[in-house]
Amino acid sequence: MKVFISDDQEPQRLWLNDIIAAQLDDLHFNYELASAWQPADVLATVKASTGPNIYFLDIVLQREINGIQLASKIRDYDPDGFIVYVTIRDDMMPETLSAMTTPTGFISKTNMFDRDRFIPQVRQVLQVIKKRLAKLQAIPEPTLTIHSGALLLTIKLTDILYCEKIHGLRTTRIVTDSQAYIVHKNLNTIKAQLTTAHFFNDFQSYALNLDKVVTVDFNKGHVNMLNGDCLSFSRGTIKKLRAYYQTQE
Structure with a gap:
């Protein structure tokens, strides 16, 4: 399983990398933290990998497409992947639903760089993903x-x-x-x-x-x-x- 963190603000992306990786380790995920974060690079990596993967996406990416559009394209290659939006734009949540990207969760950037408030949000989402992965892996062998x-x-x-x-x-x-x-x-x-x-x-x-x-x-x-x-x-x-x-x- 690969974990993607797509955020065009480098300080925020690096901080998210550290926070999310620490929680993945603590919850005993078997994962690889992908270096790709720009939309084209993320999609190229997803095409060459097997899912389900985990995607932490900033909605307001200042790139050729935004986070919601990236999530829609990801769904073409990883329909069972776990998409988590990390954003300050809570008002865009309805748009993520109308785009049928089926997000697993939303994490607000309001508490960015505040470890005590931010980490519990990340952990809660990862605990949900871990439970759903366990159910997927429990599917009877063909x-x-x-x-x-x-x-x-x-x-x-x-x-x-x-x-x-x-x-x-x-x-x-x-x-x-x-x-x-x-x-x-x-x-x-x-x-x-x-x-x-x-x-x-x-x-x-x-x-x-x-x-x-x-x-x-x-x-x-x-x-x-x-x-x-x-x-x-x-x-x-x-x-x-x-x-x-x-x-x-």
Whole structure:
């Protein structure tokens, strides 16, 4: 998680950096304090990172866009991020709502440089963010759920190495870290549930968890999996996997 403090007044920004970092440490956040504070730099950093992040934004930024406009653009890349306005312009609060930036809180600059009054405001907002983060992290891990006859099978997606179509039958073999299952389901039906995690679904007869791939020999068409299985593909088929990896470089 990155923490951004965007304020064009350097003395205020540096003071906020110290105050906010101290409270983040005291509340045991796992974070990185971002150096970017100008709108363009903030957005460039957000695009290259994974959220949710925390943003302390001055509404009246004397830059190409103000804090509210910056928050609106942030929402395009980090919809679950926590936006906190730090401002002297309390009268602009309604505008932050009409812009649908979904702020987590407002901190008034009236008490800027008064540690005894300012720190409790920062701490209160961070405590709210910490509670909401705990709920986000408590979301159940994605699973594959299969009803096959009398069998109800639920497998964590992260435990699956690959799924293999059994030719001639409307049946699929699901290989996990610990065992394999034969289910009477079409592979394409199973692939429809493999949209999260790191699955490659472009092979006609296989779905691969790329996090479980150890090595790929594109010349021989061999894919070696974490459990020791070696899957073989034709040169024409393996090209699809090569093309995917090339897009990730």
